[in-house]
Amino acid sequence: xxxxxxxxxxxxxxxxxxxxxxxxxxxxxxxxxxxxxxxxxxxxxxxxxxxxxxxxxxxxxxxxxxxxxxxxxxxxxxxxxxxxxxxxxxxxxxxxxxxxxxxxxxxxxxxxxxxxxxxxxxxxxxxxxxxxxxxxxxxxxxxxxxxxxxxxxxxxxxxxxxxxxxxxxxxxxxxxxxxxxxxxxxxxxxxxxxxxxxxxxxxxxxxxxxxxxxxxxxxxxxxxxxxxxxxxxxxxxxxxxxxxxxxxxxxxxxxxxxxxxxxxxxxxxxxxxxxxxxxxxxxxxxxxxxxxxxxxxxxxxxxxxxxxxxxxxxxxxxxxxxxxxxxxxxxxxxxxxxxxxxxxxxxxxxxxxxxxxxxxxxxxxxxxxxxxxxxxxxxxxxxxxxxxxxxxxxxxxxxxxxxxxxxxxxxxxxxxxxxxxxxxxxxxxxxxxxxxxxxxxxxxxxxxxxxxxxxxxxxxxxxxxxxxxxxxxxxxxxxxxxxxxxxxxxxxxxxxxxxxxxxxxxxxxxxxxxxxxxxxxxxxxxxxxxxxxxxxxxxxxxxxxxxxxxxxxxxxxxxxxxxxxxxxxxxxxxxxxxxxxxxxxxxxxxxxxxxxxxxxxxxxxxxxxxxxxxxxxxxxxxxxxxxxxxxxxxxxxxxxxxxxxxxxxxxxxxxxxxxxxxxxxxxxxxxxxxxxxxxxxxxxxxxxxxxxxxxxxxxxxxxxxxxxxxxxxxxxxxxxxxxxxxxxxxxxxxxxxxxxxxxxxxxxxxxxxxxxxxxxxxxxxxxxxxxxxxxxxxxx
Amino acid sequence: xxxxxxxxxxxxxxxxxxxxxxxxxxxxxxxxxxxxxxxxxxxxxxxxxxxxxxxxxxxxxxxxxxxxxxxxxxxxxxxxxxxxxxxxxxxxxxxxxxxxxxxxxxxxxxxxxxxxxxxxxxxxxxxxxxxxxxxxxxxxxxxxxxxxxxxxxxxx
Numbered sequence: 054x055x056x057x058x059x060x061x062x063x064x065x066x067x068x069x070x071x072x073x074x075x076x077x078x079x080x081x082x083x084x085x086x087x088x089x090x091x092x093x094x095x096x097x098x099x100x101x102x103x104x105x106x107x108x109x110x111x112x113x114x115x116x117x118x119x120x121x122x123x124x125x126x127x128x129x130x131x132x133x134x135x136x137x138x139x140x141x142x143x144x145x146x147x148x149x150x151x152x153x154x155x156x157x158x159x160x161x162x163x164x165x166x167x168x169x170x171x172x173x174x175x176x177x178x179x180x181x182x183x184x185x186x187x188x189x190x191x192x193x194x195x196x197x198x199x200x201x202x203x204x205x206x207x208x209x210x211x212x213x214x215x216x217x218x219x220x221x222x223x224x225x226x227x228x229x230x231x232x233x234x235x236x237x238x239x240x241x242x243x244x245x246x247x248x249x250x251x252x253x254x255x256x257x258x259x260x261x262x263x264x265x266x267x268x269x270x271x272x273x274x275x276x277x278x279x280x281x282x283x284x285x286x287x288x289x290x291x292x293x294x295x296x297x298x299x300x301x302x303x304x305x306x307x308x309x310x311x312x313x314x315x316x317x318x319x320x321x322x323x324x325x326x327x328x329x330x331x332x333x334x335x336x337x338x339x340x341x342x343x344x345x346x347x348x349x350x351x352x353x354x355x356x357x358x359x360x361x362x363x364x365x366x367x368x369x370x371x372x373x374x375x376x377x378x379x380x381x382x383x384x385x386x387x388x389x390x391x392x393x394x395x396x397x398x399x400x401x402x403x404x405x406x407x408x409x410x411x412x413x414x415x416x417x418x419x420x421x422x423x424x425x426x427x428x429x430x431x432x433x434x435x436x437x438x439x440x441x442x443x444x445x446x447x448x449x450x451x452x453x454x455x456x457x458x459x460x461x462x463x464x465x466x467x468x469x470x471x472x473x474x475x476x477x478x479x480x481x482x483x484x485x486x487x488x489x490x491x492x493x494x495x496x497x498x499x500x501x502x503x504x505x506x507x508x509x510x511x512x513x514x515x516x517x518x519x520x521x522x523x524x525x526x527x528x529x530x531x532x533x534x535x536x537x538x539x540x541x542x543x544x545x546x547x548x549x550x551x552x553x554x555x556x557x558x559x560x561x562x563x564x565x566x567x568x569x570x571x572x573x574x575x576x577x578x579x580x581x582x583x584x585x586x587x588x589x590x591x592x593x594x595x596x597x598x599x600x601x602x603x604x605x606x607x608x609x610x611x612x613x614x615x616x617x618x619x620x621x622x623x624x625x626x627x628x629x630x631x632x633x634x635x636x637x638x639x640x641x642x643x644x645x646x647x648x649x650x651x652x653x654x655x656x657x658x659x660x661x662x663x664x665x666x667x668x669x670x671x672x673x674x675x676x677x678x679x680x681x682x683x684x685x686x687x688x689x690x691x692x693x694x695x696x697x698x699x700x701x702x703x704x705x706x707x708x709x710x711x712x713x714x715x716x717x718x719x720x721x722x723x724x725x726x727x728x729x730x731x732x733x734x735x736x737x738x739x740x741x742x743x744x745x746x747x748x749x750x751x752x753x754x755x756x757x758x759x760x761x762x763x764x765x766x767x768x769x770x771x772x773x774x775x776x777x778x779x780x781x782x783x784x785x786x787x788x789x790x791x792x793x794x795x796x797x798x799x800x801x802x803x804x805x806x807x808x809x810x811x812x813x814x815x816x817x818x819x820x821x822x823x824x825x826x827x828x829x830x831x832x833x
Numbered sequence: 834x835x836x837x838x839x840x841x842x843x844x845x846x847x848x849x850x851x852x853x854x855x856x857x858x859x860x861x862x863x864x865x866x867x868x869x870x871x872x873x874x875x876x877x878x879x880x881x882x883x884x885x886x887x888x889x890x891x892x893x894x895x896x897x898x899x900x901x902x903x904x905x906x907x908x909x910x911x912x913x914x915x916x917x918x919x920x921x922x923x924x925x926x927x928x929x930x931x932x933x934x935x936x937x938x939x940x941x942x943x944x945x946x947x948x949x950x951x952x953x954x955x956x957x958x959x960x961x962x963x964x965x966x967x968x969x970x971x972x973x974x975x976x977x978x979x980x981x982x983x984x985x986x987x988x989x
Binding site: 071074076077251302728731760766769 | 871926928937972973975
């Protein structure tokens with residue numbers, strides 16, 4: 054059924070529904086929630102990395118003004134079950150631990166107690182009065198230390214800090230390496246970083262004695278998954294447990310799962326019979342909310358002299374920190390990296406190995422493009438191939454990228470590649486920046502002692518991936534649900550499983566539904582984030598899924614309601630539904646604006662006197678499965694100039710040619726791309742969640758953890774490349790690509806500016822760049 | 834210890850007795866219910882809590898409520914005029930200036946001060962002016978564009 058004559062909101066940069074409240078200061082974020090009788094809780098956290106807890110003395114704190122409770126592991130016994138990663142992954146160690154540290158602390162930031170008081174000021178006063186005696190243990194900070202059996206195991210019950218290893222081959226790597234003219238190697242040591250949403254984590258737990266209802270208001274990316282986790286670990290019936298999300302001040306993966314603190318806050322509300330609010334401060338957020346990207350990859354390519362890549366050899370190592378995340382254990386992200394590393398290139402064989410280590414650091418988790426190490430390693434390898442074989446980096450990519458004619462085909466790791474036009478984005482990007490002209494400019498600049506560089510990065514990401522993608526990872530994810538309902542006044546409510554936190558879903562899903570339904574956007578309300586109202590999803594918002602999956606499910610749910618509406622109207626008007634259309638919120642005879650009835654009139658007729666038969670309302674649910682295609686991607690080009698005196702890297706220009714299929718709202722897409730690139734630049738140049746040798750966290754303020762500002766992030770050009778249309782729902786995700794691709798583009802540009810010097814360690818701080826300049830000069 | 838605070842916020846006079854150590858941000862949010870001002874770091878770096886105190890931008894997380902006595906304060910709630918978005922708000926809406934909205938109050942108040950002091954800022958001046966505010970979502974370009982367009986709208 055088409056929407057002939059209806060207003061087409063899809064494809065336009067319509068203004069955001071969200072901005073009505075955000076720009077006027079009327080958003081309602083977690084800390085804005087105030088409930089009757091509400092208490093405030095603050096966590097006492099370990100400031101040491103690894104120690105036994107000899108004693109916790111909270112007696113004085115408990116007697117301080119306004120203090121209602123000091124909750125330690127002892128108080129939680131019976132209220133919160135012990136915690137363990139639920140998925141049994143062969144070979145993956147799964148220690149049992151507790152919501153609050155009991156016998157040991159395992160990272161600087163480990164929660165030891167929750168102090169609950171009448172105000173946060175009073176709770177913080179009392180926190181200072183809780184005395185914890187630690188018996189220090191040797192800290193395990195690096196992956197090398199984790200591999201050393203002489204150092205203490207973080208979790209005695211599993212006995213080792215080597216948590217997971219795997220090794221496997223794809224295709225025939227031995228034969229390919231035997232045929233190679235050359236083997237080219239590269240290495241990347243990516244720094245541990247953290248997400249830094251401008252609003253930290255937290256929640257307000259509201260327990261009602263008498264009904265046993267527990268409502269948790271929390272900034273979760275996946276409210277149903279949070280509810281499920283809370284229900285299991287608190288032993289609280291799911292029918293009386295509701296998670297509701299307020300406005301969320303960013304997340305980037307950090308708020309995707311259940312965290313230990315959620316359990317403590319909910320248990321506190323149940324124990325005390327009063328609402329309890331916890332709002333994380335910035336120090337806690339940097340230290341304890343989750344970190345990411347501490348990975349090394351050693352990579353080698355079997356190549357022919359013309360730059361053809363025959364096979365890869367990849368050794369990935371990952372530092373997962375102390376406590377594994379429950380829903381998304383660290384090996385999962387490495388598996389996605391394993392699956393994606395061949396990417397849009399014609400690479401048929403690979404030797405692969407993976408080691409995952411536990412150390413005294415914060416939990417490693419999903420951060421915007423969590424598997425991005427694969428693109429970083431592969432794209433620097435490609436530049437290294439070009440350098441070693443004296444070829445042009447664009448030519449090496451050109452030679453190895455899959456053409457559309459070769460597709461559909463299978464990646465060596467299994468998923469189907471179809472309709473992927475990365476060669477097109479590469480050619481367009483090179484043309485856009487006058488690549489040949491730049492090389493001439495670079496040569497002249499170098500004669501004047503100026504260091505200019507250019508770096509390419511080409512990639513695809515599963516967004517949401519083709520239908521066979523997630524099964525190939527070993528983590529199958531099904532389709533996505535949506536429900537649409539015509540309200541008695543003729544407006545449409547669309548219930549989505551997304552949990553938006555900046556992605557503008559209230560706008561984009563309304564664009565899709567309003568276009569399909571034939572009503573103004575103001576007649577569509579997108580309802581989300583309340584587990585008592587929205588359909589189930591384990592995923593919520595994440596994995597670049599929403600553009601396809603939320604749009605597709607909303608489209609089909611809306612379409613189903615529309616078909617019902619037309620059928621009812623046909624009965625009432627005694628005309629075939631095929632001869633009816635909905636235009637401007639009116640059901641009418643096609644082409645006759647004066648005929649028919651308003652949608653409100655129709656809805657009231659159906660709701661007040663339900664028609665006979667099975668179909669007796671104007672509500673429909675849809676389950677939408679990923680259509681073919683499923684990859685977004687593109688080519689990024691970064692220009693840098695390095696100050697040879699200071700080592701400061703400046704980015705005068707950055708261009709993105711990306712393909713995410715058809716655009717729902719171009720301004721939203723551009724915003725996602727640019728925001729992602731900014732985070733990628735942060736990873737490449739500035740950000741580092743550092744620990745010292747004793748396992749103390751030393752990046753706990755914004756003076757130590759450097760988030761780029763408007764002075765560091767350049768104007769980012771974005772051009773949309775259109776690959777062949779794969780499906781009616783031809784929208785693909787774009788949230789993660791910027792962060793996936795940018796670090797390699799920046800790093801390649803820095804290497805290029807230094808004549809192809811190996812760049813192996815992030816972030817590229819001025820002192821490191823000075824050392825690279827010295828190395829380049831030494832080599833010259 | 835308590836102290837009396839008398840202050841005009843968004844044109845309304847308020848008098849309250851508060852804890853001497855209460856920050857201006859907490860006073861605005863908790864005593865006056867003006868939750869549009871956000872706390873992003875509580876150590877004066879991220880700029881989310883920026884408000885105007887007698888027209889000058891200030892970090893309300895680093896200022897005590899008591900220090901605001903006798904001043905006139907403007908918060909993001911005070912920007913719209915008679916329920917209509919002002920030029921800066923319109924320009925930010927039209928440019929999709931923000932995404933999650935948490936840093937928004939700080940950028941809006943910083944930009945308000947900038948446009949009052951420098952009605953025709955260059956892009957470089959805009960970037961310099963907002964360099965004390967952190968946004969994690971946008972990469973800043975949409976915010977810069979919004980401020981530049983607001984400058985045009987104000988002069989129309």
